[in-house]
Amino acid sequence: MTKQALEILLERVSAWPEEAQEELMRSMTDIENRHLGIYRLSDDERNAVRRGLKDMRDGRLASDEAVAAVFDRYSA
Structure with a gap:
């Protein structure tokens, strides 16, 4: 998408219903x-992660x- 196409689309957003604008945001x-x-973990x-570290x-x-056996099983 070009910068110009993006600008045109964003101009049209003002005519969208409020719910659609909120969804876009x-x-x-x-x-x-x-x-x-920054990614926030759920x-x-x-x-x-805690279980894996423990x-x-x-x-x-x-x-x-064991790891090699798993890869071998699925690489065929």
Whole structure:
């Protein structure tokens, strides 16, 4: 999309219903945060990271052989 096309589209947004404008703002904010902002983990993601780190500290890691076997199974 060219800068000119984007400017034309943004000019038309003012004629959209308020609900559609709010939806656009949420979408644009999400896109900006994904590309430029700091990613915020959800509670589920944070808990998964904590479980993974605990497993690592407790030595519960897959062996190199087990990992290679998984890759071999799906690379055929």
